[in-house]
Amino acid sequence: MTAPEQLSKRAFADRIGVKPSYVRQLEIDGRLVLTPDGKAVLVAESIARIEATRDPSKQAVAERHATERGAPALTGHDRAPVGDDESVVDEMPLPQYDFQISKAKREHWAAEREQAAFRKEAGELIERAEHIAAFARAGANLRAKLEAWSAVLPPQLVGRDEAAIRSTLVEQLEQVLRELATAITAQAQETAHAG
Incomplete structure (x- = not known):
């Protein structure tokens, strides 16, 4: 079995055509798969996780930015190969994360907070x-x-x-x-x- 491809965070940013600060944000958001020591990025697994957690409503913006950079935008079909054996990706379970559901929950609670603030200001709460x-x-x-x-x-x-x-x-x-x-x-x- 071939070891999964690993890159430094800066090299990974170059690979996917983004700034290193974006890779740092991906790491903060839990959207990168790192080696156990946290120093390198597992390329295929990270690309898969980024795609699994991508906001579909922003795909047009991603494509426009990629076009401006002269690089193709990543889509669900642009996964980097993992050596000769792609079963490594299958062995590493990705978290079950649905961006749209999370976004809807965040917006729902933000709206609830705004409504509560309004009702308190109006003297109803x-x-x-x-x-x-x-x-x-x-x-x-x-x-x-x-x-x-x-x-x-x-x-x-x-x-x-x-x-x-x-x-x-x-x-x-x-x-x-x-x-x-x-x-x-x-x-x-x-x-x-x-x-």
């Missing part, structure tokens, strides 16, 4: 953490008020008839609800002024 904390404080305050009733209410209710007891309980409950509503309203106003 709020910061979740701030409001969770505000409602936690309101809940803790409510609990403290209700727990205080065990010490406050018995002296007020001793010796009263049923109607007076009901009236006192309703009055105490309305006071707690008013305080809770005031705290929530203050949080809403603070949010409105912050936005």
Whole structure:
């Protein structure tokens, strides 16, 4: 079995007719297949990976640039041979990567971020953490008020008839609800002024 063709990164750039900086970007993007020491490019495998991850929407631009350079544009059919035995390429599995699906996902999430930013600016969205904390404080305050009733209410209710007891309980409950509503309203106003 013949060893796969290897070139330096600069020589690989010359081979495919691009600038060395483009080869560096291919490496950063994970589109090059390097030798185990990372110093040389496996030519056929790299060309195959570049083709597998190419953005088809940019083929016309690639062809125009190649024509300007006087070199043919790489297409799916322009794979460099791997010595006498092309089975080496088959032995090295390429990652399953679909450029169009990845691009669509990236664009989808970018659009979601833009929509969220717009809705926040329009006052339709709020910061979740701030409001969770505000409602936690309101809940803790409510609990403290209700727990205080065990010490406050018995002296007020001793010796009263049923109607007076009901009236006192309703009055105490309305006071707690008013305080809770005031705290929530203050949080809403603070949010409105912050936005």
